[in-house]
Amino acid sequence: MEAAHAAGLLxxxxVTTQGAAELAVEAGVDGLTHMFMGGEGLRPLAERMAAADVFVISTLALYAALSGWPPPASLDGRIATRLNAPTRAALGRPPAGFPELPGAGTAALATAEVLHLAGVTLLAGTDANDGPGRPFPTVHGAGLHLELERLTSAGLTPAEALSAATSVPAARFGLRDRGLVRAGHRADLLLAEGNPTTDITATRSITAVWQQGVRIV
Known part of the structure; x- marks a missing residue:
């Protein structure tokens, strides 16, 4: 931590456990790249994290997948129609080589709620990647829509969840040219039907996408 800060780095x-989170916070970490499952002493830890301005990347959709939520059969059609068959089947399915943790989704969500109430900044993140031989259950793109929904279940307003996926991570990681719809910023834009500031699932009703000013959908 000291060497990173001396070099001007984050x-x-x-972490995945409260003990590891406590150790990292004590060492002076800037951010945790996983939600963890809290227990006794979580509230004092959350207050220390808020006071030290430590952020947490949420990964709630991953914990939900490890506990069997949501089953692929229940996948929102607005997302399902944009995915190929292997990806659609993977979404929400426990990944190969990982143990199923029936209570993981609930425990991680409870931790996120305590952190949010204490004032800890949450950044939307899913741990999306490709597993051995098949996609991971929190697939790129689609997994983030589920993450936004889980963040609102943890107590964030839809507007706060949107910020957690756009302007807040851009600010935290010093990306000064993105994260906001503003002159001089990258024109990475998503046009959705509906109002995601009142219904976060409206982000799934995609009508157009622009990447660096070029329409790709």
Whole structure:
């Protein structure tokens, strides 16, 4: 942590347990790259994290997948129609080589709620990647829509969840040219039907996408 800060860098830690989170916070971490499952003493830890301005990347959709939510059969049609068959089947399915954790989704969500109430900044993130031989259950793109929904279940307003996926991470990681719809910023834009500031699932009703000013959908 000290070497990173001396070099002008952020110091991040990958944690999954409250003990690891406590160790990282004590060492001076800037952010945690996983939600963790809290227990006794979580509230004092959350207050220390808020006071130290430590952020957490949420990954709630991953914990939900490990606990069997949502089953692929229940996938929102607005997302399902944009995915190929292997990706559609993977979404929400426990990944190969990982143990199923029936209570993981609920426990991670409860931790996120305590952190949010304490004033800890949450950034939307899914841990999306490709597993051995098949897509991971929190697939790129589609997994983020589920993450936004989980963040609102943890107590964030839809507007706060949108910020957690756009302007807040851009600011935290010093990306000064993106994250906001503003002159001089990258024109990475999503046009959706409906109002995601009142219904976060409206982000799934995509009508157009622009990447650096070029329409791609």
């Amino acid at each position: 110091a991040l830690a990958h």
